[in-house]
Amino acid sequence: MNSDYTHIPVLADETVSLLTGDRCSGAFRMIDCTLGCGGHSSMVLRQNPDAELLGIDRDPQAIARAAAKLDFAADRIVLVRGDFASMMRNAVSRIGWVDGVDAVLMDLGVSSPQIDDPARGFSFRFNGPLDMRMDTTSPLTAARVLNHYDEKDLVRIFREYGELKEAVPLARAVVEIREEKPFETTTQFAEVCDKVLRRNVRRGAPPTPTLCFQALRIEVNDELGQLRRALEEAVSLLKPNGILAVISFHSLEDRIVKHFMNDMAEKCKCPPGLPVCICNWKPKLSILTKKPVTASAEELERNSRAACAKLRGAKKLTD
């Protein structure tokens, strides 16, 4: 593990303030579903010496990095390796937090140590193996997707997860090229993306391989499925008045979070036009961020990776 890679937590003050209400003491139990380097969590644990943390990450290197960073609070933390959708409830019950938790944080996507390490294969900026797994023990790599998926599945991935108009020609090019030589490296795939997409590049648009790499990464890590499952789980684990905060980095994630929070905050689910409410639905959340919180100019100067970050928060209502 290279310890030179660092991660600057995005929207750090805004997130911690939303999660904790700036409380500096008193019992406070939080799940950080995406521990990463422990940036947000360390702020919470330093701010409140009574705070306790359950930190989850599917990346073994992230757990090791965060354990070192959070060592100052070793007796107040439990760190678990695994994916948040399936680990959250299990871990909460294993550590005996029977009354639930005060806050849940999801800071989605990849961390700087993951994206900046060529060996992890997340970025087209470096040549490396086409890996892209957050969980390095999982069998599905990006190379496996490109070399073994049917053309129609590749089209679906590029269209749904990359929102690429050129999904069909890109998938066709992948299938043709892999017959000659299987995909092994990020550069190999980036060159194909460049060739297929170059004609349609708009001014100011991200470099062409960005969305193709995003699409593959989402598939390899089942990012949207994980998010959908975990949002439900998080709300059910929150105590009344507990806070859910989610930071997303692309529109597909943000759309899921926004719809989920709006749906849970709805006052009534009857079809429109009924004279009286018959649904008995009780809203489960109240939304704390009418519009998503985004990075200030000052933060963007320090950390360009905050550019796409959107923070949404909601409070669990009493039953």
Ligand SMILES: C[S@@+](CC[C@H](N)C(=O)[O-])C[C@H]1O[C@@H](n2cnc3c(N)ncnc32)[C@H](O)[C@@H]1O
């Ligand atoms: C953006 S980083 C979090 C950075 C962290 N907030 C900090 O300040 O250091 C996202 C982390 O979440 C992890 N992750 C993403 N999706 C996950 C999932 N479904 N289950 C568990 N961990 C996940 C990644 O491995 C990565 O380490």
